[in-house]
Amino acid sequence: xxxxxxxxxREVQDRLVEIAELVTISIEKATQSFGNxxxxxxxEVIANDNRIDQLAIELDELAIDILAxxxxxxxxxxxxxxxxxxxxxxxxxxxxxxxxxxxxxxRFPDKAVPKGLRTTFAEMGRLDxxxxxxxxxxxxxxxPRIADEIRNDxxxxxxxxxxxxxxxxxxTWKGEPVATVDATLASRYHERFADHAVSIAKKVQYLATxxxxxxxxxxxxx
Amino acid sequence: xxxxxxxxxREVQDRLVEIAELVTISIEKATQSFGNxxxxxxxEVIANDNRIDQLAIELDELAIDILAxxxxxxxxxxxxxxxxxxxxxxxxxxxxxxxxxxxxxxRFPDKAVPKGLRTTFAEMGRLDxxxxxxxxxxxxxxxPRIADEIRNDxxxxxxxxxxxxxxxxxxTWKGEPVATVDATLASRYHERFADHAVSIAKKVQYLATxxxxxxxxxxxxx
Numbered sequence: 001x002x003x004x005x006x007x008x009x010r011e012v013q014d015r016l017v018e019i020a021e022l023v024t025i026s027i028e029k030a031t032q033s034f035g036n037x038x039x040x041x042x043x044e045v046i047a048n049d050n051r052i053d054q055l056a057i058e059l060d061e062l063a064i065d066i067l068a069x070x071x072x073x074x075x076x077x078x079x080x081x082x083x084x085x086x087x088x089x090x091x092x093x094x095x096x097x098x099x100x101x102x103x104x105x106x107r108f109p110d111k112a113v114p115k116g117l118r119t120t121f122a123e124m125g126r127l128d129x130x131x132x133x134x135x136x137x138x139x140x141x142x143x144p145r146i147a148d149e150i151r152n153d154x155x156x157x158x159x160x161x162x163x164x165x166x167x168x169x170x171x172t173w174k175g176e177p178v179a180t181v182d183a184t185l186a187s188r189y190h191e192r193f194a195d196h197a198v199s200i201a202k203k204v205q206y207l208a209t210x211x212x213x214x215x216x217x218x219x220x221x222x
Numbered sequence: 223x224x225x226x227x228x229x230x231x232r233e234v235q236d237r238l239v240e241i242a243e244l245v246t247i248s249i250e251k252a253t254q255s256f257g258n259x260x261x262x263x264x265x266e267v268i269a270n271d272n273r274i275d276q277l278a279i280e281l282d283e284l285a286i287d288i289l290a291x292x293x294x295x296x297x298x299x300x301x302x303x304x305x306x307x308x309x310x311x312x313x314x315x316x317x318x319x320x321x322x323x324x325x326x327x328x329r330f331p332d333k334a335v336p337k338g339l340r341t342t343f344a345e346m347g348r349l350d351x352x353x354x355x356x357x358x359x360x361x362x363x364x365x366p367r368i369a370d371e372i373r374n375d376x377x378x379x380x381x382x383x384x385x386x387x388x389x390x391x392x393x394t395w396k397g398e399p400v401a402t403v404d405a406t407l408a409s410r411y412h413e414r415f416a417d418h419a420v421s422i423a424k425k426v427q428y429l430a431t432x433x434x435x436x437x438x439x440x441x442x443x444x
Contacts, residue, residue, distance in 0.1 A: 071293040168399050177390050180402040
């Protein structure tokens with residue numbers, strides 16, 4: 001029974017890694033689509049997100065099946081419940097990437113990235129991609145040091161998020177309302193993407209070390 | 223054993239109702255705080271949200287304890303897993319109410335509600351409050367007709383959300399960037415609040431009727 005359970009857990013882990021890989025592709029393409037107003041790439045993100053949603057549903061069914069058949073208790077039970085939560089967060093990360101990609105579709109043929117914020121959003125995008133790659137690695141290796149790296153990257157995203165609002169609310173901002181709306185939404189999506197990664201990292205860290213850090217309320221930065 | 227399980231489920235249900243009641247208070251006060259730039263009321267929402275977070279964590283622990291001790295299978299297992307998801311969505315609804323309340327804190331002593339959108343946001347707030355009340359009732363009675371009402375209210379919220387962007391991106395918009403930012407964020411928070419309620423309503427409906435509607439990707443409306 002123990003061996004069957006370990007095999008089931010590996011299956012869950014492999015699937016979480018697979019979804020995280022797809023989320024990484026989504027945010028890479030979303031960043032590319034948003035930066036270059038590339039509508040074809042945006043369509044790929046949307047198609048990829050349907051796949052992520054499907055895999056998340058299948059993973060949830062697998063986890064429920066493991067609960068029903070193998071009736072894990074104690075730490076094993078918490079691992080399976082955490083997998084359900086991690087899959088929900090990965091699914092939301094895919095949604096955030098899709099929202100970023102969709103901004104470029106809405107504004108086409110205009111640029112979605114507001115003038116004066118190109119460097120900021122390029123950096124936010126780079127950080128979100130880096131976070132997604134690290135998250136995939138964390139799910140694969142469960143090395144808790146990677147969780148700390150993700151937290152550091154998230155701090156940088158939060159700073160950039162705050163700087164977007166400083167810029168948009170500052171005296172030098174010459175953006176039209178559409179640029180202000182896009183900056184606000186894009187910044188929020190990038191920040192939420194990173195938040196979900198931190199939330200997953202905390203769960204993995206907990207499972208690896210046993211230190212439970214309850215989910216904190218997400219602060220708003222602006 | 224069956225009787226113990228039924229009693230546990232009633233406990234879970236009572237706690238979900240309790241959290242939904244607190245979420246209702248949060249959105250009522252958030253709407254009041256946002257509409258009247260009332261910072262004292264905003265502080266109450268923030269305090270209330272800490273309580274919601276705490277109750278959600280306790281509910282999750284109870285659900286995990288039920289899984290471990292009573293090892294439910296089939297429909298019973300899905301009910302307990304759904305409770306975990308419903309508590310996560312309620313927790314997020316509390317966060318959205320908190321975000322709305324915080325907008326009035328950031329702008330104080332200025333008004334947070336942008337000029338020209340007072341009626342729209344009053345109506346969005348009214349709908350979100352109505353949705354929260356109906357959701358509490360749905361969790362209490364599990365009457366699937368209430369789920370349909372929530373869905374209808376959410377359609378109205380989505381329309382208002384789209385109308386905010388039409389207004390802000392239209393030729394007649396005279397708002398400063400700060401008004402554009404606030405309109406964008408406030409509209410998004412109100413819309414997400416309603417989305418989470420629909421997501422919960424679907425789960426309750428599924429549990430009541432057995433018809434499973436997989437979680438759809440959340441569309442962006444603007």
